[in-house]
Amino acid sequence: MNTTEKIREVAKQLLADQKVDLVVGFAQGTLPLRSTPYFARTPEQAENLIWSATCENNLANFVRKRTDKVAVIAKGCDVRAIVALIKEGQINRENLTIIGVPCEGMVDRKQICQAIGCQDILEVTDQGAELSLKGKNFEKTLAKADVMFGSCKTCQYNTPVIFDELIGEALPAKEANYDDIAAFEALSAAERNAFIAKEMEKCIRCYACRQACPMCYCSECFVDCGAPAWIGKGAQSVDDNALFQTVRVLHLAGRCVDCGACERACPMGIKLSLLNRKMVKDVKGLFGAEAGVNLNDPPALNVHQFEDKEDFML
Amino acid sequence: MRNPYLPLPMKLVKNFTETSDKLIHTFTLEYLNEQDAESFQYEPGQFAELMVYGKGEAPFGIASSPTEKGILKFSVAKVGVVSNALHMLEEGTIVGVRGPLGNSYPLEQLKGKSLTIIGGGFAFTTLRSTIQYILDPANRGDYGDLTVIYGARNPGLLLYKDELAAWDARSDINLITTIDREVEGWNGRVGFIPTVTKEVAPKTDYAIICGPPVMIKFTMPVLVECGFTPDRIIMSLENRMKCGIGMCGRCNVGSKYVCKDGPVFTKAQLDQLPNEY
Amino acid sequence: MIVSKNEIANLLTQLAETYRVIAPVKKDGMLQYAAIKNGEQACLDDANTKKPGKEILFPQSEELFNYTISAEGIRMQDNVDKEATVVFGMRPCDVKSLVLLDNVFQNDQYTDVYYLTRRANTIIVGLGCAQPAATCFCSSVGCGPFAKEGSDIFLTDLGEAYVIEGISDKGKELLAKLSLAEAGAEQKAAAAKLQAEVTADGSINIEGLAEKLGGMFEHPFWESLHEKCIGCGACTYLCPTCHCFDIADEAKDCDGCRVRNWDACMFPLFTLHGSGHNPRTGGKARWRQRLMHKFNYFVDRYNATACVGCGRCIKNCPVNLDIRQALADVRALD
Numbered sequence: 001m002n003t004t005e006k007i008r009e010v011a012k013q014l015l016a017d018q019k020v021d022l023v024v025g026f027a028q029g030t031l032p033l034r035s036t037p038y039f040a041r042t043p044e045q046a047e048n049l050i051w052s053a054t055c056e057n058n059l060a061n062f063v064r065k066r067t068d069k070v071a072v073i074a075k076g077c078d079v080r081a082i083v084a085l086i087k088e089g090q091i092n093r094e095n096l097t098i099i100g101v102p103c104e105g106m107v108d109r110k111q112i113c114q115a116i117g118c119q120d121i122l123e124v125t126d127q128g129a130e131l132s133l134k135g136k137n138f139e140k141t142l143a144k145a146d147v148m149f150g151s152c153k154t155c156q157y158n159t160p161v162i163f164d165e166l167i168g169e170a171l172p173a174k175e176a177n178y179d180d181i182a183a184f185e186a187l188s189a190a191e192r193n194a195f196i197a198k199e200m201e202k203c204i205r206c207y208a209c210r211q212a213c214p215m216c217y218c219s220e221c222f223v224d225c226g227a228p229a230w231i232g233k234g235a236q237s238v239d240d241n242a243l244f245q246t247v248r249v250l251h252l253a254g255r256c257v258d259c260g261a262c263e264r265a266c267p268m269g270i271k272l273s274l275l276n277r278k279m280v281k282d283v284k285g286l287f288g289a290e291a292g293v294n295l296n297d298p299p300a301l302n303v304h305q306f307e308d309k310e311d312f313m314l
Numbered sequence: 315m316r317n318p319y320l321p322l323p324m325k326l327v328k329n330f331t332e333t334s335d336k337l338i339h340t341f342t343l344e345y346l347n348e349q350d351a352e353s354f355q356y357e358p359g360q361f362a363e364l365m366v367y368g369k370g371e372a373p374f375g376i377a378s379s380p381t382e383k384g385i386l387k388f389s390v391a392k393v394g395v396v397s398n399a400l401h402m403l404e405e406g407t408i409v410g411v412r413g414p415l416g417n418s419y420p421l422e423q424l425k426g427k428s429l430t431i432i433g434g435g436f437a438f439t440t441l442r443s444t445i446q447y448i449l450d451p452a453n454r455g456d457y458g459d460l461t462v463i464y465g466a467r468n469p470g471l472l473l474y475k476d477e478l479a480a481w482d483a484r485s486d487i488n489l490i491t492t493i494d495r496e497v498e499g500w501n502g503r504v505g506f507i508p509t510v511t512k513e514v515a516p517k518t519d520y521a522i523i524c525g526p527p528v529m530i531k532f533t534m535p536v537l538v539e540c541g542f543t544p545d546r547i548i549m550s551l552e553n554r555m556k557c558g559i560g561m562c563g564r565c566n567v568g569s570k571y572v573c574k575d576g577p578v579f580t581k582a583q584l585d586q587l588p589n590e591y
Numbered sequence: 592m593i594v595s596k597n598e599i600a601n602l603l604t605q606l607a608e609t610y611r612v613i614a615p616v617k618k619d620g621m622l623q624y625a626a627i628k629n630g631e632q633a634c635l636d637d638a639n640t641k642k643p644g645k646e647i648l649f650p651q652s653e654e655l656f657n658y659t660i661s662a663e664g665i666r667m668q669d670n671v672d673k674e675a676t677v678v679f680g681m682r683p684c685d686v687k688s689l690v691l692l693d694n695v696f697q698n699d700q701y702t703d704v705y706y707l708t709r710r711a712n713t714i715i716v717g718l719g720c721a722q723p724a725a726t727c728f729c730s731s732v733g734c735g736p737f738a739k740e741g742s743d744i745f746l747t748d749l750g751e752a753y754v755i756e757g758i759s760d761k762g763k764e765l766l767a768k769l770s771l772a773e774a775g776a777e778q779k780a781a782a783a784k785l786q787a788e789v790t791a792d793g794s795i796n797i798e799g800l801a802e803k804l805g806g807m808f809e810h811p812f813w814e815s816l817h818e819k820c821i822g823c824g825a826c827t828y829l830c831p832t833c834h835c836f837d838i839a840d841e842a843k844d845c846d847g848c849r850v851r852n853w854d855a856c857m858f859p860l861f862t863l864h865g866s867g868h869n870p871r872t873g874g875k876a877r878w879r880q881r882l883m884h885k886f887n888y889f890v891d892r893y894n895a896t897a898c899v900g901c902g903r904c905i906k907n908c909p910v911n912l913d914i915r916q917a918l919a920d921v922r923a924l925d
Contacts, residue, residue: 025871029911029913030905030911030915030916031725031726031905031906031911031913032725034911035908035911036910036911036913037818037819039818039819054888057909057910061821062818062819069912081633118637118638120638120722120724120725121725122725136722180633194639195654196802198619201619202619202621204651204824204825204828204829205651205824205828205852206640206823206825206827206829206855207819207823207824207825207858208823208824208825208909211821211822211823211909212909216818222634223858225860226394227394227398227611228393229395229839233837233839233842233852234651234652234850234852235651235652235852235853236385236651236652237600237652264909265821265823265825265909267621267641267825267829267907268621268641268910269620315702315707315708316702316704317656317669317704318670318702318704319655319703319704319705319849320656320667320669320702320703323664323665352705360746365840365848367658367660367665368660368838368840368842368846368847369841369842370838370839370849371838372865380912382889391865393865394865403833403849408664408665424735463879474754498721502626515816517763526866530744552804552864552865552866553862553864553870554861554862554863554865556837557836557838558837559698559702559703560698560700560701561695561696561701561834561836562835562836562837562838562851562854563835563836563854563856563884564835564837564861564862565853566856566880566884566888567870568883568888568891569887569888569889569891569892574698574700574701586810586881589870590870590871590876591870591879
């Protein structure tokens, strides 16, 4: 049985036994290289569940603050978010069944688009390590590893850190890799500013990043607040756009699970992970904390130790 | 092309604290010149965007009546950025007014008819405009019996207290004021609007009703019981608005824009719309 | 008329001497509309722009007017953009969207001078789509890859050259000034053949849809439609017909300006009353509004469907909530 078949089997059983009211997973999307979040409430609907290299959304978003009994098909990053949300009192672990799926990484449509000159893809065949793509006037095979999301390339927790059931074999843990951040840190302040300004210029303030982020769940975001208006609401101000992202990163300090959902959701292709991952790296380096990697560690912001670095304080 | 987004500068001549909790102020504005007064032709039920320069604008029902020449009045509760700024303004300040906007109560159609006006809380503003208009000597003869039922949580929260007293002394208006709970020194009625309406059992041709959603919800069956058909119950909606000219989409309910097609609708019209107000 | 592709850059550069010329250009790896001075910058071969054409007449953020407060009083400065403009190479779906937006920005009482002035001073050169994308469904919604409605001038790509047709008086007048070569009978026939033959996905049947939706406000369908929606504004901001906006004042010291920004019915704050009451509280009500507004309310009000089938919402939705699927689902309901 392949992963999809196993997922269907487990989901059908849970629904048939009425152990859960709902299984949240993925179904085939309407476009090549797209899957879509799916909500199965009957064993028949569970037949629509799939697993592929395009299951890019973080499903933790859909299991927060629920009153029904839910099972979720969760990859490594989904589970990290779930763990962090359990600790923040947003998910009741008792009502959630985690069907973990070790994840080898999801493929990035934007990179694939670049690789084929953004021609219309009409058919995709997954050949394990490679994807073969067909369009009207072209055929191309790409190695998945070459077109994987940045966040998947650097992912250390491919195998869910907690689960009730694991579909397939656990994958070996990977070493931390912050080469992208180190390269960014190596730039001069002016270069970094210029880079960020260029990225923020693309922002249309659709807030897909915030909405896709499992950890961004404030009932009123500071950007939306009208009194006081902390920030301009228009997208034409690069400074305001940058301020939005900066504050978002600060609000996620010690909470960001580095899943990359924000960057994946951005319709404008803004490189949002740089700021987030810089924070992730610093929190880890300065306080030894990582969000959502186990149920025991208290959230980084809840802990104070005398050894904590505080040289940033004036 | 006239630019409907540009405000008309007007002078704030009176910033009056209307209620005992100080949360509602009534602002009296004067036109800066005669042409402005000429061009600002409005009818009871219409609203305008009131602007504090540097802060923004927000929509408010016009509380004055067109029969009160040379001025506009607005009674504004302190809830947001603009209303907070308004409350702090000194008399003499120039403010902006954009309007008149929206439709009005169908006063032409109501000629020769008897009328019950029901208001609750601070939603009494455009009702004041209407009452003032009807009571004007030039208009009073055009309308039949006028019954007004007006309630607030306590006596201090009733708007336009001097006018209420003056109306009470007249014989051509049947004014019933009520408060939610017994208070020492209050000689009027005690009870919620739906209950009082039931007691009064108005038998007029039309009813106009404005107030918080909960009041509307419970008064509606009473009006139906009193024999008002949906086309004879007139209401005013308070959806969130921005442009006020039927473009920005914010107050869209079904295929209507509350700001332009409303805010005044009959219950019969509202029954045809999705309940998104 | 006809112009070879080699000459098109020169033609644009020449136009740019008299007009503000706006054309699709490659910027940050995306196709975007931008004002150009040099025709070489224009990129006419790629598919649709990332952001919709509405932004040319109805920018995402726009200063309506500004004011200064001084002892002498208040001085207001209105910022109506009157610059004569040629938009070159707009796809038929985006052009159609402007025709739809014309309904919105002018009604029996009011005229949006900012939109309408730009509109009056803009000549639209439409460009037919020889290769509609898989996400295109313009042919389903009363538009099409070669629909000329709204274009003042229309281009048909014959590979080596564009066949150019003057559509409106405004367009014909401009063409008369350009002294272009006449298209031969063969070229005209080739263009006509393309125009007749190329279609996008026309399988989404919207006939009778408005009536059906009209009776569906309370239907359980809405309970599930929105379930995967994360509530961002990507679909509405990138939609060429979505036109909701917010108005706000921005002030520095005693000066201020009134700005308008795109806003979206997908955001909870959009309808929140000052009292705290919100008539559309959840994703269910908001998605119902989105679909209803496009396929029922707009039809009711303006006798047209507020969707041009450009496919941007499909391409850009973070969770693949495909409006074609939603429409097909509505259709399939009893």
